[in-house]
Amino acid sequence: MRTLSRLVAAALALALTAGALLVAIEIVLAGVGAGPLVVPYDSWYSNGRSTMWDSAVARRAFILVLILGAALLLMGLVRRRPLSLPLSTRHELVGTHVARRGLERSLSRAATSVEGVERATVAASDTRARVLATASRHETGNLKELVTAAVNERLGGLRLAGQPSSDVSVKGMKS
Amino acid sequence: MSGDVDRINRYVLSSLGFVLIVIGGYGLARSFGSLGDRYSTGAFLSTNVTSFVARNSEWFWVVAALAALLVGYLAWRWLASQIPTPNSLGQFELNSDDSGGFTCVRARAAANGLARDIARHDAVRAARVKLIADARSPEVEVKVDVYENADFVSVRAYVEDEALERFQRMIDAVDLRASIEFNLSEAPARSLA
Numbered sequence: 001m002r003t004l005s006r007l008v009a010a011a012l013a014l015a016l017t018a019g020a021l022l023v024a025i026e027i028v029l030a031g032v033g034a035g036p037l038v039v040p041y042d043s044w045y046s047n048g049r050s051t052m053w054d055s056a057v058a059r060r061a062f063i064l065v066l067i068l069g070a071a072l073l074l075m076g077l078v079r080r081r082p083l084s085l086p087l088s089t090r091h092e093l094v095g096t097h098v099a100r101r102g103l104e105r106s107l108s109r110a111a112t113s114v115e116g117v118e119r120a121t122v123a124a125s126d127t128r129a130r131v132l133a134t135a136s137r138h139e140t141g142n143l144k145e146l147v148t149a150a151v152n153e154r155l156g157g158l159r160l161a162g163q164p165s166s167d168v169s170v171k172g173m174k175s
Numbered sequence: 176m177s178g179d180v181d182r183i184n185r186y187v188l189s190s191l192g193f194v195l196i197v198i199g200g201y202g203l204a205r206s207f208g209s210l211g212d213r214y215s216t217g218a219f220l221s222t223n224v225t226s227f228v229a230r231n232s233e234w235f236w237v238v239a240a241l242a243a244l245l246v247g248y249l250a251w252r253w254l255a256s257q258i259p260t261p262n263s264l265g266q267f268e269l270n271s272d273d274s275g276g277f278t279c280v281r282a283r284a285a286a287n288g289l290a291r292d293i294a295r296h297d298a299v300r301a302a303r304v305k306l307i308a309d310a311r312s313p314e315v316e317v318k319v320d321v322y323e324n325a326d327f328v329s330v331r332a333y334v335e336d337e338a339l340e341r342f343q344r345m346i347d348a349v350d351l352r353a354s355i356e357f358n359l360s361e362a363p364a365r366s367l368a
Contacts, residue, residue, distance in 0.1 A: 002181065006257065009184040012191070013254035020247030027240040048220035053206050058219060062202035069195025076189030080181070084356055087331070093350055094335055099358040106323040106359035157327050 005075050081125045086161040098158055100124055107131060110154045111168075114146045118173065122151075124164065129155060131168040138172045183256055267306070267313050267346070280346060282306040282313065289342045293317065296333050298325030300360045313346065315339070315353040324362040331357075 026039050036042060051058055084097035104122040111120035111133050120133040133147050148168045155166060208215040228235055266279045286304040293302035300320040306313045321330050334355060343351045 005184055005188060006180070009188060010254065010257045012188075013250050013257065016250035017247050017254055020243045020250060023243040024240045024247065027236050027243070031236060045220065049218055049225070051219045053202075053217060053219060054208070054215045055206075059203065059206050062199045062206060064199075065195050066199030066203065069192045069197075069199055071192070072188045073192030073196060076185045076187075076192055087357070090331065090335055094339065094353045094355065096331065096335070096355045096357070099356055102358035102360070105361075109323065109361060154323070159328065159331075 001075075001078060002080055008072075008075060081123070085124065085126050085164070088159045088161050098160065103158075104129075107151050107154055110150045111147045114143065114150050116141070116143055117147060117170075120147070126160075126162040126164060128164050129166045131166060133168065133170045135170055135172050138174075140170045140172045143170045144168055180256055183253065187253055285342070285346060286315075288345070289315070289317070289338060292338045292341060293319060293334055296330060298322050298330050299334075313348065313351070315342070315351065317353060317355045318358065319355065320358045320360045322362045323359040327357075 022038055026037055026041065029035075029037055030041075082100060084099050085103065087096040087098060089096070104124050107122040107124065107129055108120045108131075111117055111122070111131050114133075116135055116137060118134045118136040120131055122132075123130045129151060131147060131151055133143065135143055147170060148166055151166045151168060155164065204210055205214050266281050267285075283306075286306050290302040290304040293299055293304075298321055300322060302320070303318045305316040307316055317334070319330075319334060321327065335353075339351070339353055
């Protein structure tokens with residue numbers, strides 16, 4: 001999502017820059033009596049005079065604008081997990097962080113180090129570490145407690161500033 | 176830096192999205208007659224609009240051109256913020272005394288020295304250091320790969336209290352700012368002392 005929003009932002013910024021410059025140039029050229037350079041504003045003007053507000057083409061255009069706006073708003077408002085999580089401060093001038101992806105992989109390894117856990121996926125944020133572990137057998141027994149302990153031990157050793165809580169769920173292997 | 180870009184993008188994309196939703200919503204409401212029948216049956220560019228522009232063409236197009244330039248400038252600033260700028264320091268000057276001479280240090284050499292010092296710790300797999308900011312007051316960006324089974328508190332103490340302290344003395348910096356990112360790596364097969 002982060003990469004997509006950066007690509008969209010770059011494309012939009014480029015389009016807006018070029019479009020706005022073009023509009024300014026066309027206005028200046030029209031002011032000195034020259035015709036349209038790139039923007040066919042005379043035919044746009046005719047279309048604007050002949051197109052009614054309740055026409056199908058206008059409605060389609062507004063629906064498109066509405067959808068585009070909703071997509072941009074969603075892209076802007078969606079909450080993304082941070083790239084790194086802050087550690088507790090020891091020196092005023094030194095900022096320390098732990099990389100989120102490395103932490104997630106490490107917590108996943110901590111979870112799979114528990115006997116009976118086949119695999120584990122982790123999604124960490126500054127407030128919570130969600131662990132979804134899959135047991136190597138049908139019955140999960142006390143695996144949830146064991147995985148929680150292993151994950152908490154690793155998290156506790158880091159002294160993260162926010163002290164994220166662990167949220168572990170374990171599912172049994174399908175027979 | 177990358178966090179700043181993301182924050183700007185979120186703000187601008189949300190604002191643009193909101194504006195487009197307002198335009199689209201208004202257009203649809205008007206098109207379907209929610210604002211009254213006489214608004215929905217007229218031409219998109221009504222006579223009122225065109226005659227207003229014609230009456231005020233002396234200033235209208237000047238304002239329109241200036242508005243377009245303003246939008247273009249803001250969009251250009253937004254575009255420029257997407258492009259990362261190289262901020263590595265080439266060299267920096269050590270605090271000089273009254274003798275009139277001065278000493279310059281190559282930033283890469285100093286950074287490599289700090290990286291090697293950090294990597295001396297048993298629990299550190301690798302370290303990368305970059306010096307950034309202005310030549311008067313260098314700032315250090317450190318990335319440290321640490322074995323996950325290590326005593327993390329002692330690694331931090333070594334990096335922050337020993338290695339950085341030595342570096343600060345070496346480059347004779349008074350208030351050295353540092354940003355350290357630790358990356359947890361899989362522990363080697365043998366246990367660490």
